[in-house]
Amino acid sequence: MITVHHLNRSRSHRILWLLEELEAPYEVRRYERNQKTNLAPPELMQIHPLGKSPVIEMDGRVISESAAIIEVLCAAYGPQMIPPAGSDAHVQHLELMHFAEGSAMPPILLNLYVGTLGDAGAPLQPRIEQQLDSHFTYMEQILRPSGHFVLDQLSAADIMLSFPAEIAMRLGRRADFPQLADFVERIHARPAYTSAFEKGGGD
Ligand SMILES: N[C@@H](CCC(=O)N[C@@H](CS)C(=O)NCC(=O)O)C(=O)O
Numbered sequence: 001m002i003t004v005h006h007l008n009r010s011r012s013h014r015i016l017w018l019l020e021e022l023e024a025p026y027e028v029r030r031y032e033r034n035q036k037t038n039l040a041p042p043e044l045m046q047i048h049p050l051g052k053s054p055v056i057e058m059d060g061r062v063i064s065e066s067a068a069i070i071e072v073l074c075a076a077y078g079p080q081m082i083p084p085a086g087s088d089a090h091v092q093h094l095e096l097m098h099f100a101e102g103s104a105m106p107p108i109l110l111n112l113y114v115g116t117l118g119d120a121g122a123p124l125q126p127r128i129e130q131q132l133d134s135h136f137t138y139m140e141q142i143l144r145p146s147g148h149f150v151l152d153q154l155s156a157a158d159i160m161l162s163f164p165a166e167i168a169m170r171l172g173r174r175a176d177f178p179q180l181a182d183f184v185e186r187i188h189a190r191p192a193y194t195s196a197f198e199k200g201g202g203d
Contacts, residue, residue, distance in 0.1 A: 002026040003056060004019070005048075005054065006201075007030075008032050008201055013197070015069055017192060020199070022074075022077040028199050040053060050064060056069050067101055074156050081159075083155070089150050089151060092150050100163065108167050136173060140180050147182060149161055158183075165183055165184050
């Protein structure tokens with residue numbers, strides 16, 4: 001049995017969504033963000049020293065980092081979600097699995113944190129805006145006519161990139177990035193996405 005340590009309004013939705021797509025057996029332990037600080041509760045530190053989510057327990061291992069968790073779950077339950085090793089698509093897929101957290105998320109987080117500084121953060125804002133634009137534009141441009149990032153069907157990269165794409169929409173960038181907006185609409189319409197949302201507590 002897989003246990004998903006799920007924090008509300010977090011990247012761990014990716015994991016619930018994947019598990020629902022793969023119809024894999026799992027249980028969810030839910031954690032709520034502190035209403036004032038928005039941080040994870042200290043109980044998550046008892047599962048993993050970073051105290052963040054997602055974390056899963058599987059086959060006696062505690063596994064963190066959404067991309068790593070997704071790779072492990074696809075290897076066990078959904079090899080069709082990752083292009084065959086040795087293909088061009090596999091290399092592109094690998095890049096995007098890393099791009100999602102390693103490149104797309106840093107400007108999003110900087111925007112969040114620097115935004116709390118008010119005028120003190122103003123000198124950094126142009127660079128942050130430029131980086132947000134550059135990463136969202138890249139995502140917009142590489143979306144395929146099928147509405148997926150790599151294959152013409154759902155892949156693990158689509159699941160990893162769903163989080164920054166949703167944030168682009170929350171930042172009000174729908175009109176600037178219409179392909180990304182369609183992507184977000186389409187994933188939200190998937191039954192597995194909706195049931196993952198409910199399993200996660202609907203928040
Ligand atoms: N790179 C990690 C990021 C994990 C992460 O930062 N999770 C956030 C939720 S989206 C978290 O747990 N934040 C709560 C906190 O930092 O207290 C991943 O992809 O899993």
